[in-house]
Amino acid sequence: MMEPGNGSPTAVPPNFSGASPTGVVLDKLAGTKTSLDNQPETHTGDKPYMCGECGYRSAWKSKLSIHMRMHTGEKPYKCDQCDYSAAVKSTLDQHIAKHTGEKPYMCEECGYRAARKSTLSKHMRTHTGEKPYKCDQCDYSAARKSSLDSHHTVKHTGEKPYMCDECGYRATRKAHLLDQHLTKHSGEKPYMCDECGYRAAHKSNLYRHMRTHTAHKNTMDSHLTKHTGVEQPVAQVTPFAALGTAFNTLARLESCLHTALAYLSSRTGFPSHQTGQTEAGNGSPTAVLPNVCDESPTGVLSDRDASRFEDKPTGTKSSRPETRTEEKPFMCGECGYRATRRSHLSQHMRTHTGEKPYKCDQCDYSAALKSTLDRHLAIHTGEKPYICDECGHRTISKSKLTTHMRTHTGEKPYTCEECGYRATQKSCMYRHMRTHTGERPYKCDQCDYSAGQKSTLNQHVRKHTGEKPYMCGECGYRATQKSCMYRHMRTHTGERPYKCDQCDYSEGQKSTLNQHVRKHTGEKPYMCGECGYRATQKSCMYRHMRTHTDERPYKCGFRTADRSSLSQHIRIHTGEKPDKCDQCDFSSAQR
Incomplete structure (x- = not known):
């Protein structure tokens, strides 16, 4: 090879030891001349x-061609299993994964699988x-751009570009409108449970429902293994799901222990809290009743086991169906409230912290709660998406x-339980109960008056302020x-809506x-x-x-006890002589 200036068409850098036929140094070799040109x-x-x-x-002509399909609407790549078509082959490949169910990308942390690499990256x-x-x-910062866009729209611009044609409801995201709100009008519940046929309008609701099956099934499988000695198939669960199952198991064991101790206390007379004392002569901290399932890992009775030893007539069966209560492993340390989910407990704690x-x-x-804020925002927007079919x-x-539908039904x-009074709302029942307890939590800050309802207190306060907010449009x-x-x-x-049932008299007020x-x-x-x-x-x-008092409040020099007399x-x-004779011109001041 020749050095620069000696007629060589291509200069070779000093200390170059490569064997490129062109003598050009590139990070990536090109397969064709056009690739090299680009x-x-x-x-x-x-x-x-x-x-x-x-x-x-x-930078590439091929990418420009792909881009132009956005304007022309051309979608040359067709799915051979449905009517879907795409402008880019990679998009078609992603779509086909919906038919095959293939999810080649897996999270090493929790086993989550995805059809796309980008989806896995977001999951990580x-x-x-x-x-x-x-x-x-x-x-604010977000893991996904869509979340950032939603935040920007809700918090800063207030823009809600997606509108429901049925009721005018507006949403910040298309998914909120299509997947969530529209199902309220259509009543559609596209997500179905394969175990029991339960249907849900939202996928998240179905996920929550499925946990009621998986938690019980895993518990029953582990119990059956103790009888049969055959390992049941174990579902692949995440560390978080395993932790939740552990909490559920502990909660059930605690419930079983309390049930057994209460049963033993009723049979033997021993106080149920004396778990550390031994039964007479057996040295066992907790006695196990005869014929109890020997496979119980705790050696105590469950609710269902204890029911087998209740006194029942011979040869009869209990007609009460067996019920299974949902486990509530998360407990509030302030008041003992229990919840099935940690998020519910977090929400509950705000009632204590304020x-x-x-x-x-x-x-x-x-x-x-966010749901409470959403309901409040409807006061500003005037949105009322739920309609009564009976009265509009x-x-x-x-x-x-x-609650409104109960006015029809x-x-x-x-x-x-005190007097048999019935109410359509729980809040009405709380207010009613104060008539029995005498509780008056609402205090007037200007006198000693107190009331059982806040609305009653507000009415009382107007006696101090003189406020009269309701005005008649007819007479002022x-x-x-x-x-x-x-x-x-x-x-x-x-x-006159109030009618006398003994004559034709009617009145506008019930008291009258x-x-x-x-x-x-x-x-x-x-x-x-x-x-x-x-x-x-x-x-x-x-x-x-x-x-009796000789009080005469109505004055005119002349004093009387009655306003009518005055x-x-x-x-x-x-x-003035208001009383007229209907047969002549005579009139009188008094009838």
């Missing part, structure tokens, strides 16, 4: 191929904690719709309570009807402590009491 763009960053539609640039961040996507407006991490970005409201009533949550599932009358306004409106509409009914019954519940006089109305009793007296001054 190679420098990978080093220089030059992108000579540009899309005339959107300005996209590429759950183990490493890596969150490469940072928000440029706050400290923590409310979910903040409304439109007011000062904050909530302990709309609600912001499914639970409120369920008459269902009252909550019953008071104002009231402190909505119920008072409803009663007042009947004076304009003439509505009760007074009328006393004319039929002769009941006079109000009695004077001075003279024994009895009255049908409290107001009549007040007027009567003035005959009104009649005033006519002496005004000359």
